[in-house]
Amino acid sequence: MKNSSYTDSPTRPFEISKDASIAAVLEKMKGISFQGRSLARALDIWCHALQDDCTVLFGLAGAMVPAGMRKIIVYLVENRLIDCIVTTGANIFHDCHETLGFHHFIGATDVGDEALHELKIDRIYDTFAKDEEFDETDKYVAEFAAELDERPYTTREFLYLLGERMSDLPEQGILKAASKAGVPIYCPAIADSSIGIALAACMKPEDKKVTFDLVTELSEMARIALKSASTAVILVGGGTPKNYLQQLQVTAGIMEPDIELEGHRYAVQFTTDSPQWGGLSGCTFKEGKSWGKISHKAQSVHCFCDATIALPIVVSALADRADELQRKSVPRFDLGSEFGIHRMG
Amino acid sequence: MKNSSYTDSPTRPFEISKDASIAAVLEKMKGISFQGRSLARALDIWCHALQDDCTVLFGLAGAMVPAGMRKIIVYLVENRLIDCIVTTGANIFHDCHETLGFHHFIGATDVGDEALHELKIDRIYDTFAKDEEFDETDKYVAEFAAELDERPYTTREFLYLLGERMSDLPEQGILKAASKAGVPIYCPAIADSSIGIALAACMKPEDKKVTFDLVTELSEMARIALKSASTAVILVGGGTPKNYLQQLQVTAGIMEPDIELEGHRYAVQFTTDSPQWGGLSGCTFKEGKSWGKISHKAQSVHCFCDATIALPIVVSALADRADELQRKSVPRFDLGSEFGIHRMG
């Protein structure tokens, strides 16, 4: 911000109007302050990334599928508003669960958890699930894994095959949509979830053991950065997805020391964490610049807002603005055991 | 929540659709989880209060006017979606400032504050103001106060008269709209703001001194509770407005021990604070029930969200639903030096 421009732009107090579209509401929020302005800016940066020749990397942490965000992610995948996903194992498992036709349930927080345990109901804040239905999904995952070859898989490959396997199911899901659209999904902490539980506890003694090739997949991700004209990160929460999507820049830099990497050129985080605790989940993109994870000239914003508010609003606005968001090109990935990347207009 | 109904209602994952109205988006958010669901519930409870024979009390803390919320509050007042306001002195002062034609400015957080000080620019997070324009507003308030009689005023009366005085200005503001609509505004910590600074530092030596009758106005507020069939609190932030709007129930109970008071029947808070710190700003309505501040059968929700996101969204949705929100009756107040309340259909 230049000195001369400190008081050039008055705030534009938000004016209520009937029947405004979501996109119009967010447009008006650019003229206000605090996190309202950040939310509007998050949408803008996402749009700028889509209009640039950019690979859009999406991080998804938190219990977002039980929270009702599955179809929003599906929308992002099917409309190629994102190109690659890094997520936690829980979101993968809960996506399978809903794609298999099971449900999460509208619950409450002020309930007796011991009584829930007796009834075999698991609570996720204000949302419930049936433990016995989780067992069914566990079994489905274990049966799928039992048919794999005896070799290490990247989680990207494992999840692509799992998505493919569900392709005939009537319900749409994130894995299914991603397999079909060619959007790779990485899950660096896959064993730290019910996917891990299924593999550790639900397979038959005679089944082959699944192992993961976590190292190869980090190289893969680094190659995505190396082969992209520019990259964007859209982060829902922090956790392993945020760290992983930032460290791939560092990894790429070590792999190819002769290439001048600039870091992510667009960076958005929807977060409820704060920087003062020193953790990576809450750290600023400004801090990321010292590491080379974020470009010095990046457009970036942290929007301090629960993603269950931010995602429905911002993605609805993206849908409103769909016509103007004709991407010039999208990256295409080969998702078999051999991974490849090329870009198509 | 009854045992039998724990798993009756599956979550309804949010479906993106183009050109959805805000009201439609919030309707869909009732089927999701976490704070997204809370936001939708906040709208619902506010609507229920309006459809009941209820007095709607509005608490406003935080730098909401610099943040661009002035016209939203004006809308709430003019359309009688709220009946009474308790706020901080800062919001009063900044409302005068904008009504006088001055502006707040779109700023940034990552700036040199020492340089701003040299330039006489005051920063409020990502928003700027010109110190010399604040001086003008100080003077306006001091000149207004110099013409008052030499007697203690309630802040309600003081602010009513200040709003009246601005009635000919071209810009609309909260005080102006409230004076015209007969919506009382209370400001229990009025001296803790630039209003206080104006009265303490900008009046001439020969001016009479302004004193405030804080005790009478608490009785007045308690009488609002006593004379209302039911009450609702819509709280933006915590601070003195939240405490004040809750303690009036306790005050009323002591004033009229023979009347069975139930506490507020509807309660909504948009908050970024949390209960675990033990403070009143972050405390739960559940805790308020132990004090009798909140009805045992209250509909209530805390929506953990920055108000600069929640207010534009929720009030836009209220506007969308305006036609169905025909209030049966609204309370009418006499706002002169004698305070009176009656209800009109």
Added chain:
Amino acid sequence: MKNSSYTDSPTRPFEISKDASIAAVLEKMKGISFQGRSLARALDIWCHALQDDCTVLFGLAGAMVPAGMRKIIVYLVENRLIDCIVTTGANIFHDCHETLGFHHFIGATDVGDEALHELKIDRIYDTFAKDEEFDETDKYVAEFAAELDERPYTTREFLYLLGERMSDLPEQGILKAASKAGVPIYCPAIADSSIGIALAACMKPEDKKVTFDLVTELSEMARIALKSASTAVILVGGGTPKNYLQQLQVTAGIMEPDIELEGHRYAVQFTTDSPQWGGLSGCTFKEGKSWGKISHKAQSVHCFCDATIALPIVVSALADRADELQRKSVPRFDLGSEFGIHRMG
């Protein structure tokens, strides 16, 4: 921080040793990071202020007396580790309550608040109080107020007299200790508390009405800044105490435009709020510099920690370091209806 010194000081990982004093533990915490380092720095800055020729202003928000902090504040007053207090009405009321011999009780959060209401037990997070004992304290305050003259009082004067009145009670309290030690207490939002309830609801019809001279007391506070060689603020929480203690610098600047005021030279806040919400409670001292509230050369720290952890630890360490903290001078105040300030070695 100079470029050349970026990597001059390695962190000193904390070494556990048996029977370390609190002061020694905090000394070791200066070598670590994040809020542990901030806590150690808060102690250091407080000590520096005491060793300078400085007036130490103390802000106290939150339900700190019910939380068991009363005797810590008494210690600070009696040992003149603070010179002036700004607090909320609730802390005043709860201090009277405990000084009168009543108690707060160790409770829990996971209880039925409706059952508590039936039993007339009020809950403050994990702490309980008996409603009927609160009624006794209400009466005590009302009876005290009934004997005042019919003229506006500053809250400083009102609280000085209330402290004096309790001087014969066996239990020590903040008001009592402050009256005796000549430490002024200001309460700009006094009516927003049970003190307000007592004055509004518990006085007899024939009693004179108490009014407050909030404007004069802001001038008084500004004069404290004007007459001090330098000032420090030690803030427990935010709320009205934080805003009030910062705005007195602005007020003083307008009252005496020819005096070059530098803002507070030492500034510590123990807080659980964050800057990103834009409110004053969570705003940074850096932001305060743009307003002239905080000196450009201030030593300052925000320690993000619940005060019920920070105060016992930091004040215990202050006690350990008492011998080295011989203040050169302390300000003396005349606390009668005429307010005066002078400094004594």
Added chain:
Amino acid sequence: MKNSSYTDSPTRPFEISKDASIAAVLEKMKGISFQGRSLARALDIWCHALQDDCTVLFGLAGAMVPAGMRKIIVYLVENRLIDCIVTTGANIFHDCHETLGFHHFIGATDVGDEALHELKIDRIYDTFAKDEEFDETDKYVAEFAAELDERPYTTREFLYLLGERMSDLPEQGILKAASKAGVPIYCPAIADSSIGIALAACMKPEDKKVTFDLVTELSEMARIALKSASTAVILVGGGTPKNYLQQLQVTAGIMEPDIELEGHRYAVQFTTDSPQWGGLSGCTFKEGKSWGKISHKAQSVHCFCDATIALPIVVSALADRADELQRKSVPRFDLGSEFGIHRMG
């Protein structure tokens, strides 16, 4: 809490005394409220777990080694105040870094991150590190990994061997101490860290590729729960360590459906997250009861406090109380490629 006991225990306002030990200060904090009481309770529960015939599982998330916590964890391991660790890759890498003789540095937050990048200094909130020294640690890890056999390793085995390899270095570290003391360390998201970067980017083309057997190690952890008379979790932050340490109870339950597992009997979390966001990092132990992760009769507390404050204080107090904490027995683990558990008095 029984009705009859609601007001049995008055709070005991904290009394300052000179030269109190840390243990004495925490003992006094049991009589206060809010997070001060939680901190005291965290110490108590940890002590109760140690005095019971219990396996103490320790979760470590956040940049705790750069923050100066390494030697505290070493102390816990060497004195067997914990029996097993689950942590993030970053803490492992930074522990290696400091054990190799490199340092983290006392930095600041208000610096130019672009300038830091030019100087090859990486920032972690208020702490710095030299990028070129990180490269050295990367190489050390890569060289270690190059010597492993060509088979999948559990992270527990990998980290045991890495700790052993550093045994001759002069500086003590967490991995070294754990290898020597027989305390297993698990790292379910190992590739999501500089350990992953080292393995992906710093190994020579001719080196064998490291793969991880994440599934076997989850079974191992579940067996720890199955073979323990009771278990405790002490959680520093949330993230993968918290989820992993809770899901092992679910895993064990599925592996051995005929054994009645009760969940963790003692549970402590030091956290800066909150439940209202719905994520696992901030979820309550009460919620964990619905899943069977936490015993219905568990002693548990969430202490909302930055770990860089809580750990130095609480572990210093544990050291003060060392004499009374003679554990009856500790679990012994075989940490080679074959994992075994037995308990020794």
